[in-house]
Amino acid sequence: MKTPSKSDLQVHKLTAGAFLVCTPQANVLFGCPPEILKRILAAHLPMPETVVVPETLHHGHCSQASLEFPLYHFLFVQRGLERGRRFQVVANARQAKGLEEMLRVTVVGPNDREMTAVGTAAQRAQDLFRESSYMALKNPATNAPFTIPEMINFFPLHTGEQCVLYPVRGKMPQMALERTGDTSFRVFYGEEAHAVELAVGAEPTPNYPLKRKPFDGSPGQLKVTVLGRSNGFDPKDPANGYLVNLDGKVLLWDCPAYLHQHLRALKVDPKTIDAVVLSHVHEDHIDVSESLRDPPFELYATPEVYFSLLVKLAAVYGCSQEEAKRFHRWHPIEVDKPMRILGADVTFFHSVHAIPAVGCRLTMKVGRKPGVLHISGDHLSMAALKAMHEKGGISDARHTEMLRLLKGDETLVLMDAGGGIIHGDYRDYLDRNTRVAFMHTGIIPEDLPAGKELVKSGQVLDVLA
DSSP: OOOOOGGGSEEEEEETTEEEEEOSSOEEEEOBOTTHHHHHHHTTOOOOSEEEOOSSOEETTEESBOOHHHHHIIIIISOTGGGTOOEEEEEOHHHHHHHHHHHIIIIIOOOHHHHHHHTOOHHHHHHHHHHHHHHSOBOTTTSSBOOHHHHEEEEEOOTTOEEEEEOOBTTBOOEEEEEOSSSEEEEEETTEEEEEEOOOOSOOOOSSOOOOOOOOOOSSOEEEEEEEOBOTTOTTSOBSEEEEEETTEEEEESBOTTHHHHHHHHTOOGGGOOEEEOOOOOTTTBOGGGGOOSSOEEEEEOHHHHHHHHHHHHHHHTOOHHHHGGGEEEEEOOTTSOEEETTEEEEEEEOOOSSOOEEEEEEEEETTEEEEEEEOOSOOOHHHHHHHHHTTSSOHHHHHHHHTOOOSOOSEEEEEOOOTTTSOOGGGGTTOSSOEEEESOSOOSSOOOTTEEEOOTTOEEEOBO
16 A cells, blocks of 8 residues: 655645645545635635534634535536545534535425425425426436435544545545544544644634725615625625615625625624525525524525524524524515515515525615615526426426516616526526616626626615616
8 A cells, every 4th residue: 555645645724713635535624614615716726525524513603514515516516426426524423413404405405395384385385396306416317306315425423533534545545534622633644644623713704805885874775785796606706695775774685604794894783784684595695603693683584495594503503493593583474475674565586596595576765766676586597497497397387477577667686697507697688678787696708788787796786766
C-alpha cells in the first residue's frame, strides 16, 4: 500500500469553524455554515463528497448544518450518484435522524399525506406532490424519485468512536475519522493524521461585501429593497430576499443567509419588521437560525411550507416539531384567497417548483397612487412548464392557472430568471408591456429592452405607478 506524502492530505480553512480536507480518495468538509459552497467556489477548491457537522448545529444567527447546496452540487454538478458514490454526512445518531428528515422535505419535498395532515387542501396537496415528484431526481432502475437514504450515507459518530469514510481503493489508502470531542476530530489518511477543531469563535460573515444605503421605512411609499438577487451557487452575490415598505409598515419576503448583517448594513432593527413571508424552505431562501428573534416574527406561510420549516428547526435545534412552533407566530396562508397584510391586499398562489413554494400578487394604494406588485416566487420557464404538462407532470387546471398569473395591470413584476431545470427564463417576459425586474440570477447575457432589468442587491424599486 502506498504511504502518502505530506501533499496527499491538505487542509484549507474556509471560515470560522469550517475546513476542507482534501485527499486523493475524497474531499471532506468539516463544519457546514451558511453558503459554504460559495466560499469553496470562490477559492477554486475541490468540492466535498462528505460533510462532518459539530455537536451543536447552530451558532448565533447561523445554522451549522447548511447541507443543501453541497448536496446539490454533488448530485447535479459532480454527478456523484452516476459515478456510484453517495453523499456522506457524519453526525451523532440523533442529529442524523433529524438531518435526514430535514433534507427530505427540502430536497424531495413533503408527501401529499403529510401536506393534507397539516392543513393543505387535499386536491392541492395531490397536485403539489405530483409536481415535485415529476421534478425530482429519478433512480434509473425504478424511475421513482431517489429517496434520501439512496442519495446520502449517514455516519452516526459519537465522541471516542471511529468510522471508515472511504476504504482502500487501488493504491489509495483508507480515509478514516475519529471524533475526539463535541467539536473536535482527527482525520486519518493512510499513516498520516490531522486534527480538526470546529469551535466557532468569530461571527460568521458572507463571502461578498454588503454595502447598503439605510432603509427608508417612512410612510407614503410602496417600495422593495432587494437584499439579494441571486442563488446558492453564486459566490459573488447574496441569495433572494426583499424588504417591502408598505406605507410605513415593513414586510420581509424570505430570509436569506446573514440576514442580521443585511439588516445591520441597512440600519434596520429586526424588531421593526412587522411581518415575514416564507415562500418555501430551500436554503437560499431561509436559514432557519436567521429567521428567529425575540419577540417572534409574525410569520405568513402555507401549511405545508410551515410544516417543512418546523422539520428544519427541529433538526437544527434538536427539539420536537411541537417545541419548534414557539420560534414564530404563524399566520396560515390559504392560496387563491385574498388576505389583508399590513394594509395591503395580498393573494398568494403556488408557483411550480421542486418543492411547494408560493408567489403573490400584492395591491395597495398609497395616497392616490395604486401599486400592484407581482412576486413570482421560484417558478418554471414557459418551455419547461409546457413540457411538464405534455408529460403529465402537472394537471390541466394547474397548468392553466400558471398561464394566467399575470393580469397585465402590474406596476412591478419580480420574476424568477434563474434558468436551468427548476427556474424561469427571462426571455419569456421581454415582450410584456409590464415593468419586469428579473431575479434569482447574477447575470443576463444581453442588453434588456426598456422596462426590463436585472435587479441588483441593495437596489430600491418603486412599486407605485
